[in-house]
Every structure is written in C-alpha cells, then in structure tokens.
Amino acid sequence: MQVYLVGGAVRDRLLGREAKERDWVVVGGTAEELRAAGYRPVGRDFPVFLHPQTNEEYALARRERKTGPGYRGFVTEFSPDITLEEDLLRRDLTINAIAQTEDGTLIDPHGGQADIAARVLRHVSPAFSEDPVRILRLARFAARFAPLGFTVHPDTLALARQMVAAGEANALVPERVWQETERALGEQRPDVFFQVLRDCGALAVVFPEVDRLFGVPQPPQWHPEVDTGVHVLLCLQRAAELEAPVTVRFAVLAHDLGKGVTPQADWPRHIMHESRGLPLIDALCSRLKVPGAHRELARLTCQQHTNVHRALQLRPETVLKLLEESDAFRRAERFSEMLLACQCDAQGRTGLEEKPYPQRGFLEKARAAAATAQLSSDVLSALSGTAVAAAIRSRRLELIRALEKPSVA
Numbered sequence: 001m002q003v004y005l006v007g008g009a010v011r012d013r014l015l016g017r018e019a020k021e022r023d024w025v026v027v028g029g030t031a032e033e034l035r036a037a038g039y040r041p042v043g044r045d046f047p048v049f050l051h052p053q054t055n056e057e058y059a060l061a062r063r064e065r066k067t068g069p070g071y072r073g074f075v076t077e078f079s080p081d082i083t084l085e086e087d088l089l090r091r092d093l094t095i096n097a098i099a100q101t102e103d104g105t106l107i108d109p110h111g112g113q114a115d116i117a118a119r120v121l122r123h124v125s126p127a128f129s130e131d132p133v134r135i136l137r138l139a140r141f142a143a144r145f146a147p148l149g150f151t152v153h154p155d156t157l158a159l160a161r162q163m164v165a166a167g168e169a170n171a172l173v174p175e176r177v178w179q180e181t182e183r184a185l186g187e188q189r190p191d192v193f194f195q196v197l198r199d200c201g202a203l204a205v206v207f208p209e210v211d212r213l214f215g216v217p218q219p220p221q222w223h224p225e226v227d228t229g230v231h232v233l234l235c236l237q238r239a240a241e242l243e244a245p246v247t248v249r250f251a252v253l254a255h256d257l258g259k260g261v262t263p264q265a266d267w268p269r270h271i272m273h274e275s276r277g278l279p280l281i282d283a284l285c286s287r288l289k290v291p292g293a294h295r296e297l298a299r300l301t302c303q304q305h306t307n308v309h310r311a312l313q314l315r316p317e318t319v320l321k322l323l324e325e326s327d328a329f330r331r332a333e334r335f336s337e338m339l340l341a342c343q344c345d346a347q348g349r350t351g352l353e354e355k356p357y358p359q360r361g362f363l364e365k366a367r368a369a370a371a372t373a374q375l376s377s378d379v380l381s382a383l384s385g386t387a388v389a390a391a392i393r394s395r396r397l398e399l400i401r402a403l404e405k406p407s408v409a
C-alpha cells in the first residue's frame with residue numbers, strides 16, 4: 001500500500017501558498033486494510049477515510065469508466081490494482097493532478113508543473129466532460145487564481161462550451177451550483193467565476209437572470225461601462241477589494257437583476273428595476289436553495305439601492321422612511337451590509353472605483369442617531385400606545401434633522 005499527497009496541497013505548495021487541508025490517495029490498498037488500521041470511513045459515494053490521528057482525508061485510488069451519456073453516466077471503480085496514473089487521469093485540472101511521494105518526489109504525468117509555471121488551467125483529459133461539476137470548479141479556480149495570472153486554456157474553454165451545448169450543464173443539481181457559487185463569491189476575483197461561466201455558455205443555464213444583463217445598456221453619463229452585465233462584474237470586483245462578506249457579494253450580484261427585464265423601448269433607462277428585480281431574486285434563490293439571509297439582503301439591496309444613492313438629497317422624513325422600510329432599527333447589521341453593497345454598486349463603475357461614497361456613513365449616522373430616540377417616563381405615562389409610536393417617530397425625525405450632511409461630492 002502506497003500513500004501519496006495529491007490535489008490542492010501539492011498545487012498550493014508549488015504556488016508558494018499555504019494549503020488549508022491535505023488530501024491523500026492510497027494505491028494498492030483496500031477499504032478493509034484501512035479500516036483495520038483505524039481509519040474511519042466517511043465517503044458515502046466513494047471510499048474516503050479519515051486518518052485516526054490527523055483526521056486528514058485518505059481516498060482509495062479510483063478509476064472512472066464512461067457507461068452512458070450525460071451526468072453520472074459513468075461508474076467509479078476501486079481496487080488495489082488501480083495505479084496512481086489512472087487515479088490522476090480522472091482528476092479535473094492538470095494543476096490538481098500532481099502527486100507527491102513521502103520523500104517529496106513529484107509524479108506529474110499531465111504537465112501540471114508546466115501549467116503552474118505558465119499560469120494555465122487546463123483539463124487533464126477528455127474525461128473532463130463526464131462531470132459538469134468540473135465546469136463550476138474550473139470557473140471557481142479561475143476566480144481564485146486570477147490574481148496570480150491564471151487563465152483558462154482555450155482548449156478547456158472549448159471543451160466546457162461543448163459540454164454546455166450538449167446539455168450537460170442542465171444536469172447540475174441546485175445544491176452543488178450554490179455550493180460552488182458561494183465558495184466562488186468568497187474568492188479574490190468572484191467576477192471571474194461569472195465571466196468564465198459566461199464564456200462557456202453555462203451562465204445562461206445556471207444563472208439566466210444574470211446572463212440576461214449582458215447586452216442591456218445603461219445611461220453612459222452614470223455608467224461609463226454602459227453594459228449592465230459588465231457593471232455587475234465590476235461591482236463584484238469592488239466587493240472583493242473591500243473584503244465584503246459573501247452575503248454582501250451575493251446582494252451585489254443580484255441588485256440590478258431587474259434591469260434584465262426592462263422593456264427595450266425604455267432603454268437605457270431602468271425606471272422600475274428595483275421592484276422588477278424582486279421576483280427574479282426570488283426565482284433564483286428558490287431554484288438554487290440560496291439561504292434565507294442571502295435572499296433577504298439581496299431583496300433589501302435591490303429595493304433600496306437607488307434611495308441609498310440619493311441619501312444626501314433626501315428630506316429627513318424620507319431618510320426615516322428608508323430606515324423604517326429597511327427595518328434598520330431592529331436589523332442594524334443587515335442594514336450596514338446593505339449600505340456596503342450599495343457602495344460596491346456605486347464604485348463598480350469604470351473610472352469611479354475610488355469615488356467617495358459618503359451616503360454610507362451618513363445613513364449609518366442617521367440610523368445610530370435615530371435609534372437613540374427615547375421618551376421620558378412622564379411623557380410615556382401620559383401617552384396611549386399608538387401615541388407612543390408617533391412620539392418616538394417624531395423624536396427620531398428631530399434627531400435625523402439635527403444631523404449634519406456631508407457635502408455632496
């Protein structure tokens with residue numbers, strides 16, 4: 001039985017990055033032997049074991065054999081006669097298909113080191129097309145490694161495009177699409193994930209609401225980049241630069257979905273896109289089973305982003321209404337996240353990336369000030385229930401009125 005380090009740990013060491021986990025492959029062994037040695041089985045689909053001390057993952061070498069068309073149209077075989085080379089052959093990308101022996105020797109039959117040096121994401125073999133999850137992984141690795149200069153090899157992109165054309169992407173299960181998307185949103189270039197999906201045609205299949213934004217114009221005086229899809233990608237890039245949490249990044253992705261359904265006659269204006277976006281967000285979130293917190297923040301951002309952008313021009317009454325409609329007093333943290341998403345929107349415009357966004361600080365101050373509204377016990381005891389609410393409201397309004405507005409940039 002031989003054991004090799006494989007996958008991300010080998011790749012990341014060659015890239016000079018710290019690996020977050022180590023994956024091992026076991027050649028010439030059986031499940032029984034591993035169990036007898038104290039390894040604990042975890043995989044439901046494949047024999048994967050946890051090391052009794054380190055808890056690291058050990059997988060039996062496997063071989064995949066195509067049995068029919070489409071997703072899951074292959075069987076996976078495990079037996080002690082499967083070689084390391086066979087195991088590496090069924091892996092997705094060459095940079096992920098390098099193995100390392102105990103003494104540090106690299107086994108690299110698919111040119112992974114050369115592709116690391118050339119900064120190329122390339123499929124290991126035509127078997128790549130047997131599993132559409134690999135398209136999502138490809139896009140996710142492109143998002144992660146774009147800052148290091150990695151791009152997708154044209155042949156791999158062409159293969160992904162063929163897979164999509166053959167309908168393979170339709171078979172992706174929603175949970176997996178979301179799982180990969182959530183991880184991709186957290187990478188340094190989440191925009192690249194969506195760009196790669198678009199380049200191979202998968203975006204139209206898994207995120208039709210986002211795909212539709214490409215080719216939709218916006219007024220050039222506000223949006224020098226014009227194209228709505230390009231704008232959303234710039235916003236995502238800004239969100240990553242600002243180290244926004246994933247919920248915010250998802251809200252950024254979804255904030256302009258309504259622009260995809262503006263009647264063409266109204267282009268390049270998008271008068272009602274805030275309300276038109278809501279059913280699209282709901283459809284996307286239901287389909288992919290996006291968690292409720294992400295959906296809520298996305299809905300709120302979609303509804304309120306134009307109001308937030310106008311914050312410095314709003315009358316105090318309207319500022320209070322914005323706070324109330326956003327449930328900002330009870331959900332202060334979500335409100336802050338929404339403001340951050342709005343900043344990403346404002347700065348996700350060509351040439352305006354560094355333009356200050358005082359609206360965010362102003363509305364934070366307005367929320368904090370209004371939240372301190374209190375009534376003295378004398379006043380309270382003299383008022384009925386509904387009158388208390390009205391009195392609090394007018395106190396909040398006074399506090400907002402008293403705020404100094406930053407000068408309009």
Ligand code: ATP
Nearest residue numbers: 006007008009021023090091092096097131133134
């Ligand atoms: P990370 O740093 O995200 O853990 P990783 O490359 O280690 O990256 P894992 O998801 O941990 O990715 O998978 C470990 C290895 O298993 C990969 O490097 C790859 O070789 C292989 N692999 C995982 N999923 C697939 C897949 N769907 N198709 C082919 N190979 C895969």
Ligand code: MG
Nearest residue numbers: 007008021023
């Ligand atoms: Mg890994």
